[in-house]
Amino acid sequence: MDSLKQEKIRRLDLVFLLVVFSFLTILSSKFPYWFLHQLAISADQSVYVESGNLILQGKVPYLDFFDFNPPLIMYLNVIPVAVAKLFHWPLPLGLNVTVQCFHIVSTALCAYFVLVFRRTLLAPAFVPMLFAFALYSQGLIADHGQREHLFTLGFMPFFFLRGLRYLKQEEKEIDRRLAILTGALAGLLMSLKPHFALIWLFAELGFLSYAGKFSLRPAGRRLPYLELLALLVPPLVYLVCFFSLPKQALRVFFDLALTVYQYGSLWGAKSFMHSLCGTYYFTEPFNQFLVGAFFFVILRRRNPWLSGAFMLALAGLFNYLIGGHAWTYRLLPMALYSQLLLALECGTVFNIVYERFKERVPGIALLASLGLFIYSFNYTGEYFTMNERDYEVAKEEGFDLSKIGFSGFNPRVDFDDTFYTIVENTGAHDTVVYMGSGIRPGYPAQLQAGRPPGSVFLYGYPLTMISQARLTKPSLSAVFDRLEADTIERFGKDIAKNKVNLVLVQECPIAELIKPYNFVDKYLSAYSRVCEVDGAQVYKFTGGKVDLTRYSTAARREIVLKVLSGVWSEEQAASEKQVPLPVVKDWVKRGRKALDDGLTDRVVDDKGALLQKMEELYRENWRLNEEIGKLRAP
Template identity: 25%
Template sequence: MLARPMDISLDNALLLQCGQLLLEKKQLYVDIVEINPPMIMYLSMIPAGLSKLIASYQAPCFNFCVCTLSILSAVLGIRILDGVEKPDDKAYVPSVIVALGVGALLMSPIIYFGEREHIAVLLILPFFLLRWVRNTGGSTCKFLACFVGILAGIGCCIKPYFLLLPGFAEIFWLCKSRDFKSLLNVEIGSAALACLLYAAHFLLLPAESRHNYFQVLIPLTVQGYQAYNHDLLKIIVLDNVPLVRPVLVIGALLLAILLRRRCSLLLPWSAWTVAGYLIFVLQQKGFHYHTIPMRYGMAMLCVLEVMTLLLMVRDKVFANRQQKPATDVVTVVFVLLALLSLGGCGAMVVRFVQAGKHNFYLAENLTPPCAAQVVRSSNEGDSVFFFDTGGGYQYPMLVQLNRRPGSRFMDMSPFAMVRYVQTHAKSEEQRKEAASYEDQILTQLGDDFESRKTKLVLIPEHEWALPADFSVFQYLDEHRFFQREMKNYKQIASTCKYRVYQRVTD
């Protein structure tokens, strides 16, 4: 982050723009059409607000906020571990601290830094550690427990899937203790309260926002988000190297079961890892950042298992000594694993630096020539629109160049989903509703181009999540979109895969 402070991933850049628009009092799901639940957009207001406060670029402010949250999560975790009471558990506290550091390094490489999964893990982690401390007879102060619970509640609200992370661990502890009174704690109460307040806040949203979210976007996402799905078998079994992911997960889980009597944290982390794997599989998109919770659980498991095995060897070798070198073992393992993790992250940094001198985090269709065209044809603060169904590939570039979204549609994934529903609808009513919303999307695009004085509009020939033979340009031409909605635009260039249209009148 210090070497490349302007780096930001596509999802984070898109959501950062949502946060900026919310600060400008734009109406959620009306002036900002985005399928994500609102919590992550509320959180994105923090770096967007910091950027405005200090008059700096948004990307470095975002990275600073995520770094600050990472430090806060680690400090809270270490503070919570002070409450461990049992001597057997205390012996593993240094190992847990080592695992926290190594897990953080493995969890958040540059291209995933600050993703929703990353943020959720950072927010939920202190809560998870506190629940382990509670269930092993330890304690902590009520204020800290309340604060940690609120953070966990916020983390779980980013995506509903994230409830599985603390949920699976709680199920494990309940099955072990069979004591439901263990749930009557400050941290669980504050986490539940945070979730309930978040749910209740939807009642305070304007009626139009509620209607668009619950009656339009959620049904559309349920029916049409499959347009982005990958084959489930490939997601479960295949990776860059076939079978590596499931073999590693199963191996780590089996070893945790074998070593469970030596370290009471192994099975809870196993529950976390299984939950993380389910989060990845249930979303069925195959995006690598969806593996962040699972990878963090795996990192914690592997470090704890290595430490457990080393401590077992130590106990065997130094069985007759009163003083055993526990600290030395921890230090050596920490150094080795930290070097290994830093080496992996370093290799990724080198790969991105070698890719070019530009800071842009870009897909193939958004190469530096495309960015250069945007720079030549617009100014800072201008609105620019990409007909992009790929989840916002243009946003890192727009954030780095200080351009604004050219439409209420943060990306064109609703269009891709509408096309999918029309093709796969189970009833004629669904097909008609999708066709009606498709016409509405095109009309609203034209309205936005006029109201926002969108400077540039970039139209591709083909787009992600649409059939391979579907021509976006031909479709828009057949629907007279250019004649009806883009009368004030002329084509000025063709760069990468886009036709570039510039506004000629105000």
């Protein structure tokens, strides 16, 4: 009898180890991708990261730089920026690694609740749900680090804790520190968008529908549960901090950001039916929700947690539809919660089968965990194979990160042509202004290139929104006319004040919007048109108007070689060829850098530097020995 019991314990230990290794394998599978794609980041997240970078420099939101969003996401992005600077990584890599680590922590907290309360929770039913949650970030690239992504990661441990409270499934007292941490984390990320609170309320209603009464405080106590108190603290602190911003910054937020967004956000709005079935990435999560809702009706009495999971998915759908925009990141809560609902339903069915056959088929749990491990290993193996192939291609065709001060190669798929234009026409500390109808392609290209913004406005989106707001609310046309004039004037003054090196103006609709203000003649008189890229005219500071298309590559090469060889000085070259001196200086700087990059051999040069350092140390040692000898002499 003892041997059978020991064998059962060993089998359960093996099951536990296989499940743990499966989760660790899945959760770590994305890291090689991010370290290969060090500059991979989407438009919105790049602005958040840039905002965090500017805050670290002591700048104030809305006063020193502008974005439509409330400031919490900007301050949260100080964390990945600090991580990137600590390890000398590109800023996009800092964001992606930080978020990936946050996902691991969140999954570990959820798994902790399932493990500690496994007897009352019926743990086998939750393994598929946890596994689906672990897979969540692995498939995200474009929306990795969006506010919806961060919220869904931070809310899940709180969801598990509240379910335990409602369903009275705590086998023992929950650690107070853990309850406070879980509640504070959910409250902080819930503050990113006001309607995230609806997701929490829907989850509470789901558990309430099964439990029959609210679970707000422990029996016999007056104060609510610690996690509920902790949930409310971050929003209150956030409100106090927000209204502590300088008055001028708050005035910009309410007068420009909030007013324009209120009436101008219809610029990107989509119809109800398009939001549901416009493309496959809308229909897939919606179909998953419908399937999950169908099986919820059948299985809801088999597992009390299904009520909370179903209401989460319903809240995700509602959260997406009230936005009125067919943007993929708005789908994230519905997509995740629908998958978690389906996974919990699969786990519930598995638990029914397991309970019925565990005595007759003792190895059923071991077989299931082995299948989970094989899937995880295969999934991660495919990721590694893909990354290895991409790395070989990147070495041949990718972007050499040494050009922007880092090491490695980044696949070209992560860049727009705007990125290459910025890199080729500016230096490391040169400022750039992109005036476009949206955020992309100015951002992420500018962040990827590491070029600081040359204006308070990181993008030209306010002009597009103001134009739409004027159409939406004609009665406020005078207000929007004033805001438009002020915004365009601020762009121009910033360009002059900061001596911006490169200005990109989108042809449609921005060029048409700024034309009545004579913007190009008034503010870009010292700039020459370089080219057109991604639908934008590129203007470079040259000190005066120059037709740069007259100078072929061969002509520029001739001038640069004569300057570098000492035949001409930069001033003589400018005089001889009738080219503005700033243009000649730029050509020479780029030519010298190209020669250095082309002739640099890292192995040989590093070895040479090491030998030189050794020689210097040898000479210093010899000198010190001579000094010691002199001191010892009688």
